[in-house]
Amino acid sequence: MNRKGDDLLIVGPPQKTQQLLQLEVMQERYLDIPQDISESFGRELAGYLGEKSLPYFIDLITTTSHYDLYGLRLKRSNHHFQIDGLFLFRSFFLITEIKHLRGILSVNEAQQLIQSKESEDKVYQHPLSQANSQKEQLRKVLEDLGFESIPIYTLVIFTYDRANITFEHPDMIPVQQLLFRLKELTRKFSDPRLDRNQLLQLGKKLLSMHRERPLTFLQPSREVLRNMKRGVFCPKCKPKVMKWTYGTWKCSKCGYKDKNAHLPALIDFVFLFGYTINNKQARWFLLLDSIYTASRILRKLEVESYGGNKNKTYNLRFLLNSYKGRP
Ligand SMILES: [Zn+2]
Incomplete structure (x- = not known):
């Protein structure tokens, strides 16, 4: 600069x-x-x-x-x-x-x-x-x-x-x-x-030569998991969560729609639990019922993934690249 x-x-x-x-x-x-x-x-x-x-x-x-x-x-x-x-x-x-x-x-x-x-x-x-x-x-x-x-x-x-x-x-x-x-x-x-x-x-x-302090993630104990506010927050009515309907996230309070609203939620997931996520974890955190929707959302990220079918794990590290924090 x-x-x-x-x-x-x-x-x-x-x-x-x-x-x-x-x-x-x-x-x-x-x-x-x-x-x-x-x-x-x-x-x-x-x-x-x-x-x-x-x-x-x-x-x-x-x-x-x-x-x-x-x-x-x-x-x-x-x-x-x-x-x-x-x-x-x-x-x-x-x-x-x-x-x-x-x-x-x-x-x-x-x-x-x-x-x-x-x-x-x-x-x-x-x-x-x-x-x-x-x-x-x-x-x-x-x-x-x-x-x-x-x-x-x-x-x-x-x-x-x-x-x-x-x-x-x-x-x-x-x-x-x-x-x-x-x-x-x-x-x-x-x-x-x-x-x-x-x-x-x-x-x-x-x-x-600068070395960033490594992050320590939460251990997903039952107690920790029960203490989490899950879901995709509406950016306007936070912590009100949005629902996935007809291929997009929609807020029932203000009507706001965004088909990529899960991205900030996935960034939150990374900071809480670590760099990788699988289908089951994504459904749990994003409050999705459908295994297919979760899979579609994860595949669309076009990130590195490991393992096959049911155990497929996605690496979300790249989501942090341009993330600067809450305004
Ligand atoms: Zn809203």
């Missing part, structure tokens, strides 16, 4: 993670949503909203060319580490740890971050020590790639606009101060170490 001449490029813009897309689906498909899922949803969503609130501020800095990578997850020896926002400037690299936390935020004597809201305290690792451990790991990755001498700086950014931050620290700042702090940093690190082309090559290289 190239904007404003060549001054600013975002290599990897903030995107919903696969986990967030999955949790969005679960929010809609569970009849009674388990607490751990609803908590994970809150956390993932906060992470995404935090990342998304940064580029606006970064955009304002047009004086230096830089490359931005969001949610980069890299492998180092046997484990992975993730950096919320990595900004590659010619004279230094910046790691940002993004905290989208509401309430009163403080740091206790044991150097932990405390979030107080609604008479409940939550304790987190000190965000700068988190960022510093990412820095050490990133340094090793960069060494392997032959980039040794470039300084790496870390900042913690609080993106929730009404958070009450009770401490003052030049490297743990509310998002509104980011622009000012970045200007200071570009003055501090004023000696260019890499040229534009090296920066771009490195940005692309790091992006190619």
